[in-house]
Amino acid sequence: KLSKPHQFWQTQPMPNINEMDKLQPGPIQQGVLAEVRKDPLNLIDKFEWFNVDLRNDEQAQQVYTLLKENYVEDDDNMFRFDYSIDFLRWALLPPGQYADWLIGVRVNQKLVGFISGIPVTLHIENEQNKVKMTEINFLCVHKKIRANRLAPVLIKEITRRVHIKNMWQAVYTAGIVVPTPISQTRYYHRSLNAKKLIEVGFSSLSARQTISRQQKLYKLPEEPKTPGLRPMKKKDVAQVTKLLNEYLKNFKLYFKYTEEEVKHWFIPRKDVISTYVVEKEQGVVTDFLSFYNLPSQVIKNPKYTHLKAAYSYYNVATQTPIVQLMYDALILAKNEGYDVFNALDIMDNEKFLKELMFCPGDGQLNYYLYNWKLESNMLKPEEIGIVLV
Numbered sequence: 231k232l233s234k235p236h237q238f239w240q241t242q243p244m245p246n247i248n249e250m251d252k253l254q255p256g257p258i259q260q261g262v263l264a265e266v267r268k269d270p271l272n273l274i275d276k277f278e279w280f281n282v283d284l285r286n287d288e289q290a291q292q293v294y295t296l297l298k299e300n301y302v303e304d305d306d307n308m309f310r311f312d313y314s315i316d317f318l319r320w321a322l323l324p325p326g327q328y329a330d331w332l333i334g335v336r337v338n339q340k341l342v343g344f345i346s347g348i349p350v351t352l353h354i355e356n357e358q359n360k361v362k363m364t365e366i367n368f369l370c371v372h373k374k375i376r377a378n379r380l381a382p383v384l385i386k387e388i389t390r391r392v393h394i395k396n397m398w399q400a401v402y403t404a405g406i407v408v409p410t411p412i413s414q415t416r417y418y419h420r421s422l423n424a425k426k427l428i429e430v431g432f433s434s435l436s437a438r439q440t441i442s443r444q445q446k447l448y449k450l451p452e453e454p455k456t457p458g459l460r461p462m463k464k465k466d467v468a469q470v471t472k473l474l475n476e477y478l479k480n481f482k483l484y485f486k487y488t489e490e491e492v493k494h495w496f497i498p499r500k501d502v503i504s505t506y507v508v509e510k511e512q513g514v515v516t517d518f519l520s521f522y523n524l525p526s527q528v529i530k531n532p533k534y535t536h537l538k539a540a541y542s543y544y545n546v547a548t549q550t551p552i553v554q555l556m557y558d559a560l561i562l563a564k565n566e567g568y569d570v571f572n573a574l575d576i577m578d579n580e581k582f583l584k585e586l587m588f589c590p591g592d593g594q595l596n597y598y599l600y601n602w603k604l605e606s607n608m609l610k611p612e613e614i615g616i617v618l619v
């Protein structure tokens with residue numbers, strides 16, 4: 231008997247094991263716009279659909295609280311993501327966003343479920359496959375009403391609203407494995423505040439290790455090394471756009487960014503996104519690094535309520551050695567008050583993870599493509615050029 235998630239996912243256009251070699255690369259099901267249902271899916275009694283306006287403080291607060299209390303936890307249920315309202319507005323109000331792709335479910339005015347989509351153009355395996363699709367994220371159902379099968383209804387409803395816009399593919403990530411990952415990536419952590427990581431139970435000491443020895447081991451210089459390293463400004467948008475688009479062509483899965491999108495995703499926002507550029511003579515920008523702020527609530531700890539985590543975003547090193555650029559990222563993150571710096575083993579991250587003393591995390595992050603068969607069944611993490619927050 232299939233588990234509940236597999237029951238649902240077997241009904242979806244995702245290649246399953248034995249179809250793998252039969253399917254042609256490209257869309258699995260051809261969408262027919264005329265056949266898309268025009269009205270929202272039915273909900274169980276007292277539940278109602280609700281388009282969330284994240285610009286509205288009250289509604290943003292409702293989404294914030296739902297996620298803070300009910301969203302993703304680590305495998306040992308010690309930490310839960312605590313995305314801030316400013317972060318959610320950054321992540322979910324990009325250029326071209328659709329108002330009906332931020333979907334809430336309410337019971338008596340209380341938000342009990344949420345799912346989001348943003349429009350993206352994904353390049354898949356080669357320049358020809360430029361596919362307009364949705365990037366799905368923040369699927370969350372209140373802990374108290376799980377097992378009502380609300381999650382599949384949220385997925386089907388956002389699928390319907392994407393189909394109505396004549397888009398037939400989606401990209402998303404999850405810590406769990408359901409049919410059928412296109413890539414299984416791993417996350418790594420670099421300690422910045424060894425003492426706190428041990429006190430919250432994120433890191434543990436082996437017999438021969440002491441807190442002070444760990445602090446010495448992970449100690450960082452006060453200031454970055456790379457000359458010309460400074461926070462990104464609006465005037466850098468054109469050069470950063472060129473550097474980023476050129477770099478991402480190295481991968482099998484990547485977005486192509488307009489200058490407007492680079493402005494949205496990379497101009498620094500306090501406590502949300504930090505981007506630093508390396509400016510050489512005559513104002514030439516040769517490299518940049520970026521990381522985003524995603525604290526985790528420490529679920530039970532007498533001394534700390536949060537773990538301050540910086541997550542590697544996009545880093546392009548054309549003149550500065552990548553290890554040096556990322557060493558500077560660690561120093562900058564430490565100086566901004568972070569306890570840990572996280573990174574996936576995607577893009578060129580393998581080149582710096584070991585040398586900069588990142589330790590493997592206890593789980594993985596799986597990438598999924600909805601309604602698309604790849605030429606190659608799976609992609610290696612280093613072929614992935616997209617970061618989903």
Ligand SMILES: CN(C)Cc1n[nH]c2ccc(-c3ccc(F)cc3OCCn3ccnc3)cc12
Binds near residue numbers: 303305573591619
């Ligand atoms: C991507 N985005 C969709 C959120 C998301 N969903 N599911 C996840 C599973 C793992 C990671 C992840 C990605 C990178 C990383 F360095 C550490 C991670 O999780 C650590 C475990 N953890 C969970 C909560 N607090 C700590 C993110 C996610």
